[in-house]
Amino acid sequence: MQVPLLDLKAQLAAIEQDIKKAVLEVIDSGRYIMGPQAAELERQVAAYVGTRRAVGVSSGTDALLASLMALGVGRGDIVLTTPYSFFATAGVIARLGAEPAFVDIDRATYNLDPARLEAWFESAGGRAAKVKAILPVHLYGQCAAMDPIMAIARRRGAPVVEDCCQAIGAAYPSQAGLVKAGAIGRCGCFSFFPSKNLGGMGDGGMVTTDDEALAETLARLRNHGMHPKYYHALVGGNFRLDTLQAAVLLAKMPHLESWHAARRAHAAYYDERFRGSAVAPPACAYDRAHHVYNQYVIAVPERRDELREFLAGRGIGTEVYYPLPIHLQECFRSLGCRPGDFPESERAAAHTLALPVYPELTDAMQAAVAGAILEFYG
Secondary structure, three states: OOEOOOOHHHHHHHHHHHHHHHHHHHHHHOOOEOOHHHHHHHHHHHHHHOOOEEEEEOOHHHHHHHHHHHOOOOOOOEEEEOOOOOOHHHHHHHHOOOEEEEOOEOOOOOOEOHHHHHHHHHHHHHHHHHEEEEEOEOHHHOOOOHHHHHHHHHHHOOOEEEEOOOOOOOEEEEOOEEEEOOOOOOEEEEEOOOOOOOOOOOOOEEEEEOOHHHHHHHHHHOEOOEOOOOOEOOOOOEOOOEHHHHHHHHHHHHHHHHHHHHHHHHHHHHHHHHOOOOOEOOOOOOOHHHOOOOOEEEEOOOOHHHHHHHHHHOOEOOEOOOOOOHHHOHHHHHHOOOOOOOHHHHHHHHHEEEEOOOOOOOHHHHHHHHHHHHHHOO
């Protein structure tokens, strides 16, 4: 049985006519950049996340980049983040001439560890004053521990930029009540890369915020800092959201909650099958209803790469997120990090494996995945 890691064709089959209708409307309109669909998507995403504003951009990476630009991050600044994430999380910091400073993750959730964040500040000395922002990641569809992170940020006077690129719809049970990813920090950054729970047919992104002034700055930055036309008070970039991508995403928005529910059901099945085995299911730090399972990532005690080859031989797709933590990437060698500096991130990189969890998985496909893994470990 063939079980791909992700099957976008299966998703398209159920909504193909809606997608084609939305795309044809854009083609017929001739408004291909920042057309009315882009503004409508901003409105719907802001309402869904629970913020006053949402600003559409060209990708999740550009959402992060533009947010840091809007906050004035630049040369000589430090931005604190995790070494266990997609490269863009730290890459955008370096692109602005700032220094990405890393804080290790919690072993169970793979998200930035608040205790280690506090320890960083306590040991940083004069470097603490250079911190311009804190950038936690809601990895794999589950929110980081935001109450303690926000408390530290307030004490230290650093704005929090949430990396929500894998977590649209995820929720966090804060002391003030249930709140969605992207509505907790100063702003939240989303990706609409095709593999996301809400994915386009190309790149796209969004920044959500309650800060009206920040939203206006972001809206200018995405269009070369221009306002009015041909007048530039800021140096921005070409971060605009294509109308075609906005139209596709609008057609998918009504299905998002049902897709989340299917992913949660698949995760519950895997959890039950792996109970008591050598395989560790991903930790659910809060209620399962708050997790959106953009990825279902298991931890195995040994022979991870052999397991992956074994599954590939059975026609089962998997992925390793992420085989080399960011602090050990060659391009960041100048930071002086060494193996062992962030042991939890390095452990996760060596022992985790993502399994198929997309909504259209059948019962038979899931049974094949779980059965093969349990067979491998005896």
